[in-house]
Amino acid sequence: xxxxxxxxxxxxxxxxxxxxxxxxxxxxxxxxxxxxxxxxxxxxxxxxxxxxxxxxxxxxxxxxxxxxxxxxxxxxxxxxxxxxxxxxxxxxxxxxxxxxxxxxxxxxxxxxxxxxxxxxxxxxxxxxxxxxxxxxxxxxxxxxxxxxxxxxxxxxxxxxxxxxxxxxxxxxxxxxxxxxxxxxxxxxxxxxxxxxxxxxxxxxxxxxxxxxxxxxxxxxxxxxxxxxxxxxxxxxxxxxxxxxxxxxxxxxxxxxxxxxxxxxxxxxxxxxxxxxxxxxxxxxxxxxxxxxxxxxxxxxxxxxxxxxxxxxxxxxxxxxxxxxxxxxxxxxxxxxxxxxxxxxxxxxxxxxxxxxxxxxxxxxxxxxxxxxxxxxxxxxxxxxxxxxxxxxxxxxxxxxxxxxxxxxxxxxxxxxxxxxxxxxxxxxxxxxxxxxxxxxxxxxxxxxxxxxxxxxxxxxxxxxxx
Numbered sequence: 205x206x207x208x209x210x211x212x213x214x215x216x217x218x219x220x221x222x223x224x225x226x227x228x229x230x231x232x233x234x235x236x237x238x239x240x241x242x243x244x245x246x247x248x249x250x251x252x253x254x255x256x257x258x259x260x261x262x263x264x265x266x267x268x269x270x271x272x273x274x275x276x277x278x279x280x281x282x283x284x285x286x287x288x289x290x291x292x293x294x295x296x297x298x299x300x301x302x303x304x305x306x307x308x309x310x311x312x313x314x315x316x317x318x319x320x321x322x323x324x325x326x327x328x329x330x331x332x333x334x335x336x337x338x339x340x341x342x343x344x345x346x347x348x349x350x351x352x353x354x355x356x357x358x359x360x361x362x363x364x365x366x367x368x369x370x371x372x373x374x375x376x377x378x379x380x381x382x383x384x385x386x387x388x389x390x391x392x393x394x395x396x397x398x399x400x401x402x403x404x405x406x407x408x409x410x411x412x413x414x415x416x417x418x419x420x421x422x423x424x425x426x427x428x429x430x431x432x433x434x435x436x437x438x439x440x441x442x443x444x445x446x447x448x449x450x451x452x453x454x455x456x457x458x459x460x461x462x463x464x465x466x467x468x469x470x471x472x473x474x475x476x477x478x479x480x481x482x483x484x485x486x487x488x489x490x491x492x493x494x495x496x497x498x499x500x501x502x503x504x505x506x507x508x509x510x511x512x513x514x515x516x517x518x519x520x521x522x523x524x525x526x527x528x529x530x531x532x533x534x535x536x537x538x539x540x541x542x543x544x545x546x547x548x549x550x551x552x553x554x555x556x557x558x559x560x561x562x563x564x565x566x567x568x569x570x571x572x573x574x575x576x577x578x579x580x581x582x583x584x585x586x587x588x589x590x591x592x593x594x595x596x597x598x599x600x601x602x603x604x605x606x607x608x609x610x611x612x613x614x615x616x617x618x619x620x621x622x623x624x625x626x627x628x629x630x631x632x633x634x635x636x637x638x639x640x641x642x643x644x645x646x647x648x649x650x651x652x653x654x655x656x657x658x659x660x661x662x663x664x665x666x667x668x669x670x
Contacts, residue, residue, distance in 0.1 A: 218259035247271025281310035376402035381469035504560035524632035531594035540580035591629035
């Protein structure tokens, strides 16, 4: 019973879909992964289910009866009680406009049908983990803001109350007066107030600290490196808010330091924020991974079509500014349908992965990228590359794939897997568009296949007159 409870408590998922087969499959698999699953078949039932029991995440189809998925998502995201629930669209609609609409309404992800169940599970786990980290960080920040407001209020009260606050504070609190030379220049700061946490953090007692100079010590003490900033607090009346990393043989930690001018000196609070910094780093890494996953084709591990659409516009603008060539290669795996029919879809997936990695081996310049363009079709964008250079790259790719010697007994041109490649190149200008380049490369690819496949053909666009 204990193990069963732990699995069920992983999270509560609401699935909204009017296809019984999809509901049964998702419900069965997610239940086995330890989630509590609730299934409904239309938008009205979905909203009732959310009102009765807030789910941790929602899998939502677009085309559902009564109220469609977009409207359901809009209602959820405009309600203060439900707007933070992550919504993942799981739909057979695959157009860019459908996906853009979903993300505009506040969805965190969009998975098209037919889907890979392992991918669905991973994306659910990623979103749940991301939501948990966000909630933790928000709670920590809210708690810190609340504590700081309390401290600031107490500092304005009487000296007796201040002494009580200092002695009970979980932060290090200290005050310093300036030490000046004959010319009036600040050469150090002297401790005048230190609460128990401040004294303990620097390895002293309160009594031993008072009247000591802050920087008249060996290098490497807690505030080493902040002397000039403290001078600016005193001389320029600035408020210093600094995250400060300290490392010694006995301690390695991040501190949040706040210092304000106080007479001819400054008051300071500091706290150990190491746990928060670790959480921020983990959250940043999670965000980077989510961005990477959004731009990578999960099967071939090269850039996906979404990234292609972004990148060709980006590089088109760059080459237009520099008046440099932009080349595009489009290529197909020859007779791939026959390959799938003979060797099976798993072997087909393995074949596409090997082909993509073979292309990546040849395309090595940082700005040159390989994309899975769709199905068995790939694209390579080559900025600052003329048609002649693109032909060399394409031929190298064709030879590399042949050298992989992936058996293909149903190919009509070679006993191994081969590629047909179409190339086009242009110096972008005001009267041209990326679509022209794509269309020209596509025509070259079509002609390469028409002439017998396993070959490279070039279809250059006219160079504009400047």
